[in-house]
Amino acid sequence: MIRMGMSITHLGTGSRGNATLLSSGSSHILVDQGFSGVQLEKRLKMLDVSPNDLEAIVITHHHGDHGGGALIAQKRWGVPVFANHRTTAELGLLPELTQQFEALDVLQFNQGISLLPVPVPHSGADNVAFVASHGGERSAIITDLGSWTDELVHHVRGCQHIAVEANYDRKRLMAGPYPSTLKDRITGRGGHLSNVQTGEFLSQVCTDATRSITLTHLSEMNNAPHLAESTVLFEIEEVFEGDINISMQDGPQFSHFIGRRDGDGFATNAIQRIQRKLP
Ligand SMILES: [Zn+2]
Ligand SMILES: [Zn+2]
Secondary structure, eight states: OBBBEEEEEEEEETTTOOEEEEETTTTEEOOOOOHHHHHHHHHTTTTTOGGGGGGEESSSOHHHHHHHTTTHHHHHHHHOOEEEEHHHHHHHHOGGGGEOOOOOOOEEGGGOOEEEEEOOOOTTTTOEEEEEOOOOEEEEEOOOOOOOOOOHHHHHHSEEEEEEEBBOOOOOOOHHSSSHHHHHHHHHHHHOOOOHHHHHHHHHHHHHOOEEEEEOOOOTOOOOHHHHHHHHHHHHHHTOOEEEOOSSSSOOOOEEEEEEEEETTTOOOOEEOOOOOOO
């Protein structure tokens, strides 16, 4: 049986905006909306999706690069937004178009897509990671965390696809121009993950079932794709044999799939590059 599965496509990740599209057939769910309305529309169009097609937007936390465009999407296109209590309040979301969730409440959407919000430590915010399930497989989307919990490891371990931030290279951050208070905040328990930390986390959650990894939210000042990739690969070489890709700020670049079966019933997770039309 051929089953189409669910695609995971980052429209862009980084401190200037984050949004990730989950699609299965006619169902489209956006995880985070940190872009302007114009940018969201433009990036979705490259995937032949309109903001009007969005079934829901789920928000990880209220920081502008993740939730800053949620209210615009409610006002302009009437898209329902799912967020926890703190995030809803901080973003001033419209009550009639907002559904609040608690940590570990499973959110069910059309075409058999479900999302599990798992709390992660991030200063000054009530942040969650999402574990998306479809067709008996799982994909985790984890960003903006300075450390991780046993609970997060429990829910992410063995996911078929894992998207996780690799925010900074420690040497670059320390040698860079940021004031020391900001450096302390980034490296703190509620800050962001360094490349080494991301590798350590992945070494705890990757299993034989894990086919692909996407590194996201790289700092443009304090990181570089080759540093993130080589550092993480060094940490996980004994537990991971799949493919690893890097999501940049200016997406979408590629899609991954979970829950997809080819004609012989085998799971397929081939990466699909997005054809970018020239402006
Ligand atoms: Zn962020
Ligand atoms: Zn944040």
